[in-house]
Amino acid sequence: MRLFKRAKKKDGWLAVAIGRDGVAITSVKRAPEAKPLVHFAQFFPGNSGVETIEKAGREGQAGVRHCTTLLTGGDYQILNVEAPNVPPDEVKTAVRWRLKDILDFPAAEATIDVLDIALDANSRAQQSVFVVAAKNSIIAPRQKLFLDAKVELTAIDIPEMAQRNVSAMLEPEGRGIAMLSFGDDGGLLTVSYRGELYLSRRFDVTLAQLLEPDHDRKHASFDKITLELQRSLDHFERQYSFISVAKLILGPSAVTGLDEYLSSNLYTPVETLNLAALFDLSRTPELADLAQQQRFFLAIGAALRDGEGA
Known part of the structure; x- marks a missing residue:
């Protein structure tokens, strides 16, 4: 199976993100001249075995949608x-x-x-x-999991492409966007320009560390992120001098203080994304909560494959 696969038209995508504490599924419906509608966002806590994937496929109407699953870092x-x-x-x-x-x-x-x-x-x-590149010993069990759950898997995605799908919606005309998100497996920095991915960097700072109640440990993580961002964006500017990065967008999360800290230490403007600015969340009111937005962020990005050629 290709990691990025051309597919026949169905009724959008069902994105299945398997995490340490459960499985998040979502589907996004595009509409002309309107915000994309997050059709549903459901989380199934616990293990990610066949029964859970089977239930996720049933709840997400996998039979009438293309299905993609996300690898982790x-x-x-x-x-x-x-x-x-x-x-x-x-x-x-x-x-x-x-x-x-x-x-x-x-x-x-x-x-x-x-x-x-x-x-x-x-x-x-x-x-x-x-x-x-992924080991066959990782890809094959993932395929078998969905096969055994009778959920037809159309594609396997990576977080970089899911995040690129969201950042592409934020690009000003003729300029690029840097986006930084955090999860259980650390931070992910991407830069997109004209809808294409140009940079991918992993940061060894997890979401749990950023939610650390101890002020000193939390700000040590802030310092580490700032240094890595400075190095990465400086290197990017030298490598792709024809791309002007308009701003750094932080993915939605319950982390407080990071945007202000980065704004005072970087020359690049910094903003925190609220998915309500990009998506119609009228059918998913639970996504008003930023912690829930973080949980579904990459799955929503993966569900935006609808309309892509590859």
């Missing part, structure tokens, strides 16, 4: 590598050969996909691609 590697100078139909083979010396597991045991990184016509940057 430790399930795959995303690498920025030089684009091989080969015909398009040979790119994957060439990339897999190159990964032999990069991955920390045999490339022959990997499921891979390749994402182009568009360059400005006048850019002198080396043409590169994102390569997503």
